[in-house]
Amino acid sequence: MTAAMNVSFKLNGKNVSALVEPHKTLLELLRENFRLTSIKKGCQEGECGACTVIIDGLTANACLILAPQVEGTEVITTEFLAAGGVLHPIQEAFIDKGAVQCGYCTPGMLLSVKALLDKEPKPDEREIKTAISGNFCRCTGYKKIIEAVQVVTNQVGGSCNDDS
Amino acid sequence: MGSFNYYAPFNLSELSECLRDNTGKKLIFLAGGTDLINQLRKKEVQPEVVVDLSRLTGLRGVRQEGEKIIIGALTTFTDIIESALVNNYVPLLAEACREVGSPQIRNRGTVGGNIANASPAADTVPPLIALEAEVVIKGNSGLRTICLQDALAGVNKNTLTEDEVITEIIFRKPGSYTTSGFIKLGRRAALAISRISMAGVIQYSTDYTRIEKARIALGSVGQNPFRAEKAEQILEQVDLININGVTEEFVSMISNVVSESLGDRASAPFKRESIKGLARGLLHRLLDYKTG
Numbered sequence: 031m032t033a034a035m036n037v038s039f040k041l042n043g044k045n046v047s048a049l050v051e052p053h054k055t056l057l058e059l060l061r062e063n064f065r066l067t068s069i070k071k072g073c074q075e076g077e078c079g080a081c082t083v084i085i086d087g088l089t090a091n092a093c094l095i096l097a098p099q100v101e102g103t104e105v106i107t108t109e110f111l112a113a114g115g116v117l118h119p120i121q122e123a124f125i126d127k128g129a130v131q132c133g134y135c136t137p138g139m140l141l142s143v144k145a146l147l148d149k150e151p152k153p154d155e156r157e158i159k160t161a162i163s164g165n166f167c168r169c170t171g172y173k174k175i176i177e178a179v180q181v182v183t184n185q186v187g188g189s190c191n192d193d194s
Numbered sequence: 195m196g197s198f199n200y201y202a203p204f205n206l207s208e209l210s211e212c213l214r215d216n217t218g219k220k221l222i223f224l225a226g227g228t229d230l231i232n233q234l235r236k237k238e239v240q241p242e243v244v245v246d247l248s249r250l251t252g253l254r255g256v257r258q259e260g261e262k263i264i265i266g267a268l269t270t271f272t273d274i275i276e277s278a279l280v281n282n283y284v285p286l287l288a289e290a291c292r293e294v295g296s297p298q299i300r301n302r303g304t305v306g307g308n309i310a311n312a313s314p315a316a317d318t319v320p321p322l323i324a325l326e327a328e329v330v331i332k333g334n335s336g337l338r339t340i341c342l343q344d345a346l347a348g349v350n351k352n353t354l355t356e357d358e359v360i361t362e363i364i365f366r367k368p369g370s371y372t373t374s375g376f377i378k379l380g381r382r383a384a385l386a387i388s389r390i391s392m393a394g395v396i397q398y399s400t401d402y403t404r405i406e407k408a409r410i411a412l413g414s415v416g417q418n419p420f421r422a423e424k425a426e427q428i429l430e431q432v433d434l435i436n437i438n439g440v441t442e443e444f445v446s447m448i449s450n451v452v453s454e455s456l457g458d459r460a461s462a463p464f465k466r467e468s469i470k471g472l473a474r475g476l477l478h479r480l481l482d483y484k485t486g
Contacts, residue, residue, distance in 0.1 A: 032197045052200030052244065055231065075232050076299060088272065088301040094231045095302070096224070098200050099246060142297065164296020 042110035057092040068108035068137040079165035082138030108137035127178035131169035202246040225307035267306025286374040320393035323411035327365040333358035346418035416455040
């Protein structure tokens with residue numbers, strides 16, 4: 031057996047550290063050590079995107095990263111989006127547009143959208159499709175998800191702002 | 195996943211030290227991890243030591259030195275897609291990187307890892323072969339530079355020794371009078387492993403009467419990507435005014451090369467036909483020198 035290593039990084043805005051064996055993945059570290067269960071275990075081979083996290087501003091599949099690799103980085107999960115108990119506008123738009131059905135892909139999908147919007151606040155449809163191309167959804171057919179992104183970037187009308 | 199020790203050196207001298215300390219142990223290098231972590235999970239590789247190269251930040255980035263373009267082995271696909279140098283001088287490489295996996299994979303996967311992993315379908319390899327790239331390899335006994343093809347030794351096999359890592363990929367910056375392109379056929383748009391890919395770089399004579407040099411590389415039609423030299427010669431032997439007359443000869447030659455390479459593999463009948471469409475499409479783009 032190999033000894034556990036100490037891994038220190040910034041997780042959802044807080045400095046954290048954990049003792050972890052090097053053959054554990056980031057997916058396991060976040061779910062088991064930090065109980066961040068928004069990150070889903072899907073295909074476990076980097077195809078489905080259910081385990082998407084943001085590391086230093088870029089999306090990554092947590093199943094393809096060894097836990098010690100995040101030493102010194104900044105990791106964001108979907109829990110961070112609603113920090114303070116208020117849903118993020120992307121989350122609101124997903125709910126309003128019916129972009130969530132079974133919900134399994136949603137956390138990863140939200141982070142891919144966040145990473146896109148942080149870089150490109152007014153993406154066109156092609157850019158939206160590219161950004162979510164590593165996140166599989168087997169319910170919605172993607173249309174509602176794309177619409178939700180367009181709502182949040184005020185490119186089409188949506189009900190989320192109607193009440194205000 | 196089996197257990198192993200993990201080291202992440204911050205620079206090349208720490209890497210050398212780490213390699214010395216672990217002499218004799220079964221060791222594997224980790225770059226982007228997008229292939230390796232799967233291989234570890236499936237126990238296709240069972241190392242005692244994983245050496246994570248991803249903190250060797252000095253080996254990340256694209257730069258120009260004189261007439262050469264140098265890509266650090268740890269440059270990610272996303273870095274390449276966003277590199278102004280790549281987009282200006284070798285857009286085919288950016289095209290190939292855009293076709294890799296998904297944003298998540300492109301953000302992590304590296305060009306050095308793509309080469310070292312030696313997949314038949316490695317997306318960056320055909321363009322780099324067409325650019326006549328060389329790889330710089332560092333080991334205990336120092337640096338050596340070899341032609342990219344010579345680093346590949348079959349499916350998931352490279353010619354590097356246990357203590358060696360790829361540090362840089364170098365190629366000559368294509369001059370004026372050059373066109374290039376990359377084309378890939380996958381089963382679907384995203385995350386598709388390439389079923390066939392093709393890259394070409396064509397250098398014209400300065401008066402645009404002849405093709406001075408053609409480099410055509412094929413991917414996913416053999417153990418590793420390779421150059422289709424016989425097809426290159428067809429393009430180099432004819433005056434440009436007569437090029438349309440040899441288009442079909444070029445296309446058939448590419449198809450023959452694919453057929454020869456695949457032998458009686460189950461995919462051969464499909465690939466030797468479908469490559470024709472790719473060959474025609476790529477040649478059409480390469481011959482459109484007016485738009486570069």
